[in-house]
Amino acid sequence: MSDFQKSFAKSRLAKLPPEAPIIFDDDNVEAEASSSYPTDEQSHHDDDSSSASSVSSTGTIIPSLTKHLFAKAGLGSSTSPSQWTDYFTQELYLSEDVHDTRVTHHVYLTPPAEKSAPLFVMHHGAGSSGLSFAVCAEEIRKILPKAGILSLDARNHGSTTLNKVNGGAGDQAELDLGLETLSRDLVFVIKDTQSKMGWETLPDIVLVGHSLGGAVITDVAKKGELGSKLLAYAVLDVVEGSAMDALQNMERYLSTRPSRFPSIASGIEWHTRSRTIRNRTSARISVPSLLHKEAEPTDPSKPWVWQTNLGATKPFWENWFVGLSRKFLDARGGKLLLLAGTDRLDKELMIGQMQGKYQLQVLPDAGHFIHEDQPAKTAQILVDFYKRNDRSTLVLPPKVADIQASSAMKKGLNGGLPKGGAGQSQVSSQGGLGSLKE
CATH class of the missing domain: 3.40.50.1820 (Alpha/Beta hydrolase fold, catalytic domain)
Known part of the structure; x- marks a missing residue:
């Protein structure tokens, strides 16, 4: 890394905060909440075991003791109950x-x-x-x-x-x-x-x-x-x-x-x-x-x-x-x-x-x-x-019994048709059976 790059990197890093802040869903927290919470050490134990509530939760983040987990914050609606x-x-x-x-x-x-x-x-x-x-x-x-x-x-x-x-x-x-x-x-x-x-x-x-x-x-x-x-x-x-x-x-x-x-x-x-x-x-x-x-x-x-x-x-x-x-x-x-x-x-x-x-x-x-x-x-x-x-x-295929019944019906129609083109034409158009042979 060149001297110029080192100088540039130092100037950028100097502007960053010394430690990343904790971010919650809402920064407004009811002020009275903190007065009832355990000490920082007790809070750490609570978080360490919170995943044991039924089945442990992998990836649960345990806050640092130096983060003042239950520190007071401004009065707000972030902890007000919903209906x-x-x-x-x-x-x-x-x-x-x-x-x-x-x-x-x-x-x-x-x-x-x-x-x-x-x-x-x-x-x-x-x-x-x-x-x-x-x-x-x-x-x-x-x-x-x-x-x-x-x-x-x-x-x-x-x-x-x-x-x-x-x-x-x-x-x-x-x-x-x-x-x-x-x-x-x-x-x-x-x-x-x-x-x-x-x-x-x-x-x-x-x-x-x-x-x-x-x-x-x-x-x-x-x-x-x-x-x-x-x-x-x-x-x-x-x-x-x-x-x-x-x-x-x-x-x-x-x-x-x-x-x-x-x-x-x-x-x-x-x-x-x-x-x-x-x-x-x-x-x-x-x-x-x-x-x-x-x-x-x-x-x-x-x-x-x-x-x-x-x-x-x-x-x-x-x-x-x-x-x-x-x-x-x-x-x-x-x-x-x-x-x-x-x-x-x-x-x-x-x-x-x-x-x-x-x-x-x-x-x-x-x-x-x-x-x-x-x-x-x-x-x-x-x-x-x-x-x-x-x-x-779901589109299910027809049942075998239904296919057989349909086939029997078609045979019945075929057997009962009068000879001649008129009857054949009628069945062909209505039944969709196509040309029927005598």
């Missing part, structure tokens, strides 16, 4: 009595615009809610405007409630988040939605499940309870091997994340700054449904706590994922596995992929909440997946 009505047209409450428990399932719904349009049925992961699919649902309808979206709150999540049938108003039913129970709930929600909406038949259904939801929709697909109406199913960022490995770190993750927040805005801020959810728009709609305000908080300065006690779900963790890979490969219908990293594939899925048994898509820029981090890309993949499995666009 579900911006993403769905209606909500339904579907009640059923199961043994001595009344379950009131809460779902968000945008019905299909016509009978031939599909219905995407979304099931969220553990600790999340139906609104985790809100932004993705909006993106799906931008591409496929007539499609329907149904996104449920699983029991003990979101606004779905459970109470003893013969108990008092405050009596809570025993926690049951077994895979069999959640699968049965999903089928009930789909069929009761059909009843409430007055649909003569179910639309063609595409099941979409994230993490725990992926295990639930795969179980439903394997059991075949939706029959021919199940067109295809898509599993988002969960496979059996890595899920079982991640469960070993779940308790550590739960012990390091904040247990309380002073406000909804601070909860949104924690999710985005820790990169648990990397899309602020999605966090603003999904996070409020993850928290509830205690009537008599043990810490009045932080009255907002988690809606779902993930620690209490530990007895069900292994039950969710054991046998997932085999069921995913064996169930009938189109299959899609959408991951944030190919390192998640276990041996069974790798063999299945090489055999072409399912479609594999990878979004390496996303974290574990792949549909929230990259809603537009996820939506495009899901719509393309539906179109590849849409039976209404």
Whole structure:
């Protein structure tokens, strides 16, 4: 390098900032958010374990301790909650009595615009809610405007409630988040939605499940309870091997994340700054449904706590994922596995992929909440997946029986024709049989 080039390079480098700044979706952050957050060292531990929330997220960026992750910023609307009505047209409450428990399932719904349009049925992961699919649902309808979206709150999540049938108003039913129970709930929600909406038949259904939801929709697909109406199913960022490995770190993750927040805005801020959810728009709609305000908080300065006690779900963790890979490969219908990293594939899925048994898509820029981090890309993949499995666009060859019946009919017409050109001409023009010999 010449002296002139060295001099030029030094002059250019001197003008650059000493360290690249951190860039978030919005620089305006509610000022109170920082007062409730842990120290820089604690924040580092939270970020280091955030990927363990269900299945680890490869590529998660861990902020440096010197970046003041939770530093105060100006007052703004970037952490203000969004409304579900911006993403769905209606909500339904579907009640059923199961043994001595009344379950009131809460779902968000945008019905299909016509009978031939599909219905995407979304099931969220553990600790999340139906609104985790809100932004993705909006993106799906931008591409496929007539499609329907149904996104449920699983029991003990979101606004779905459970109470003893013969108990008092405050009596809570025993926690049951077994895979069999959640699968049965999903089928009930789909069929009761059909009843409430007055649909003569179910639309063609595409099941979409994230993490725990992926295990639930795969179980439903394997059991075949939706029959021919199940067109295809898509599993988002969960496979059996890595899920079982991640469960070993779940308790550590739960012990390091904040247990309380002073406000909804601070909860949104924690999710985005820790990169648990990397899309602020999605966090603003999904996070409020993850928290509830205690009537008599043990810490009045932080009255907002988690809606779902993930620690209490530990007895069900292994039950969710054991046998997932085999069921995913064996169930009938189109299959899609959408991951944030190919390192998640276990041996069974790798063999299945090489055999072409399912479609594999990878979004390496996303974290574990792949549909929230990259809603537009996820939506495009899901719509393309539906179109590849849409039976209404298939042109099937005629059945052998139909060909034989048609041939017999033609022979009958030939045998019953009067001699002469007039009859031949009539059949030739109407039946398209060409010239007929006597």
